[in-house]
Amino acid sequence: MSKRERVVVPDQAEMRQQVYMTHIRDCQEAHRQQTGFARRYAIETYGCQLNENDSEYLAGLLDEMGFIPAPSVREADFIILNTCSIRQNADDRLFGNLGHIKRLRQDRPDLVIAVCGCMMKQSEHVDKIDKSFSFVDLIFGPQDIYRLPEFLYSRLIESRRVYAVSDEDVIIEGLPIHRARRFRALVSIMYGCNNFCTYCVVPYTRGRERSREPQDILKEIRGLSADGYQEVMLLGQNVNSYGHDLPDTAAGPRDFTSLLEAVARIGTFSRIRFMTSHPKDISDALLDVMSRYTCIERHLHLPLQSGSDRILEKMNRRYSQAHYLDIARKAREKIPGITLSTDLIVGFPGETEADFLETLNVMQQVQFDAAFTFQFSPRSNTPAAEMDDQISAEIVRDRFQRMIDLQNRHSLASNEQLVGKTMEILIEGSSSSDDQVLSGRTSCNRLINVTIPDTHLLPREAVDEKGRVIGQALEGKLAQVKITKAKTFSMLGEMETINT
Template identity: 45%
Template sequence: MKQYIAAQKFTFYIETYGCQMNSHDSEKIAGILTTLGYRPNPVKEDADLILFNTCCVRENAENKIFGNVGKMKQIKQKRPHLIVGVCGCMMQQAGVAERLGKMFPFVDLIFGTNNMQELPQMIWQILMEKGRSMCIRQEGVAEEEVEMLRTPPPLASVNIMQGCDNFCTYCIVPYVRGREHSRPIHAIVREIEQLMEQGYKEVMLLGQNVNSYGKGLENADFPTLLDAVARTGIERIRFMTSHPKDASMKMLEQMAKHDNICKQLHLPVQAGSTRILQEMNRKYTREQYLRLVEQIRREIPGISLSTDIMVGFPGETDSDFEETVSLMETVKYDAAFTFVYSPRKGTKAAQMPGQISEEVKQQRIMRLVALQAEHTYQSNLANVGKIEKILIEGQSTKDAKAVCGRTDGGKMVNLPGSMQLLGKMVTAEITEAKKTTLLGRILN
């Protein structure tokens, strides 16, 4: 098959939606396609295989994906040999793959998150028989140990686990990504050592709930994994996402102990009202969350904290919302991702009474966005004058004569310099705060 595909000089393009887990899945799919003889093509319209790696976490993402897949019809009419494929967690949702297949008869390839290993056979079947190939398996786990086509150094993502057992009432992930499954520590460490050999300097450990890593494995939990990864000597380690109910003292100890574990924690709170948190099945109260934040800041002074917050959950009253605002004012996050609740079919919350009007949701989200913008700016201002280590990760998007990179706490800094600095850890003084980024000058 490889000789055939390579001889045809076939190319591929992957359009990825959603979270970092999905981007990482796209790296795996790209790796499989490259092994088959395909080459990446930066121009979507020119590719011989166009694949949409979908996300179903937000409703508007789903609408956008259906719209973009629909646009492929014209390209397919002009170039009938083009393979159009759709994969990812949206395809795992009950009935969606069938609906998509009916709406868009020109889609050749449909597969779920647990079917990457079947991709070579599916593509071969399409190339040889010209029919549609569809494979969605609900059970099992996605292939982990595949050769990936990663974005070039210095940053890499490493999956440590898949799935989620938490069943927050608004969330579709446990239904489409299945039960939690952790990779063994030795496999993760080996992958990171290989990344270091290839010139990667920073890894992001990924999981839906990294704090419950290790279920089903012997002598493995997240702090033990953090310790093992830190001992590889990689320059920087970040991780996400932490569930507040499982964030442990042992994890904080590992973060404090190792210089190469970044002092940054993404700790989604979702809401500031205990009543709403219970309805969400988050398994912590407002008070427990605030105590945890105090403990984190005591153990790791100066740590950068970010969060996810949702407005408009069913039954959210004005006073519930005010509790979210007051929690934000108490914590003063360095960054926050704010969302409007949208019902996801198949989840408990979608059936709950008291759905909130779009108008109220919009008013609430605008207040949160404005409040967080102020907190982010204040947090940026507090960095001015500090000396920071910054890993240069690319060209600045603001200035052709500048590069950019992140501080240990995850703040983006633009600095005068050339791309020869790519992948280097530089020492810099922070000279100015912008609304969402910082400016600096390199000292060494």
């Protein structure tokens, strides 16, 4: 896409959505007066943080139109499934869930059901929904989220089903947002991807790279600072290529390193995170900025995918093993204590045992602190799905297990070296298994479950009359924690002090 072809949602289109929004709001008010209840919504989100951020915009639009969040999908009047097409298991989950929702719809014909997101950009999924789940009312793509008021108008006022999946590479500004967390804000800085890794559907589902104007991003982030958010997460499929497509008129930081530094300089955030980086685009300047500002996370997620140069070329990743190792070395040198995490794919077409051993070799050299490991999942219409040297499931399973075994040893060893040390965490709330244990992350993105030896350490509002800890009241607070035990995917600790 050339610099001049950027499309920002035009004013007229925004105004049209405002009109639909007003109609739906009136319709909602009439419904509330008739029944005594506001209509409720539930959004199920699959996949990455970019999808989570899209769902926050969908929720913001629904709030604006007078809907309220439902406690569960079962109790909702409007259900949205925001899909992901990155791997086969995400596809399977969608169709499994549609099967459950079909039964809900049989009992409640007025239930409105929408499916949106990346999967809707692939015609075979839309055809399957049309054939087997024809009760779905609204189908729209990731570039069409801002048109939700119009789609609801069609369904609620005109009783029409909607199919709207556009290829227009829009940038959406100014939409209302309902943030899922009180302390962490997700901020998409760019959309789409130009890299065309041969296994990946993203460039086909989310379109070409387009960066938001720096002033729009910084305005949003200054607002988050004023609202007291502790953590901001900058999102893009490849944040390191931020700004390449900006028009010459764009004012402010025009590359990712400068943008990250501008966010760090705001000075109020405890944590600034970013996701995802591409090894071919990481610069020394970025590592230097990370080392200078302690509010920027001590963590780099750098997808390796394969350690074999031959497979990296087949994947169209455009870096070599040597280049990757060089970045990892520099990151560890420049930023002491940094954690390195990665994504790894096993069983890419044509992967030989020697190629696989190269991946294990890189794992040994880098000693990743964490890794997301995946078995190759052929995605329709991608070049890799058509390659004729697919690997047998048995070989893939065997290599996958060996990779997991190695990574688990590295993850555990990485955590074990911290036992006995005191670390600062940002509290995210109660742990999922015990509401009297808090859960939080270090700046280097390690998950720590924390016991509280004495509730007198906590502010009064975080302890109920029975002396029980109210985890929600501590979200976003910083605490000093002594690490007592290392596990593979998390650590245990004991609270020493908390910033109140």
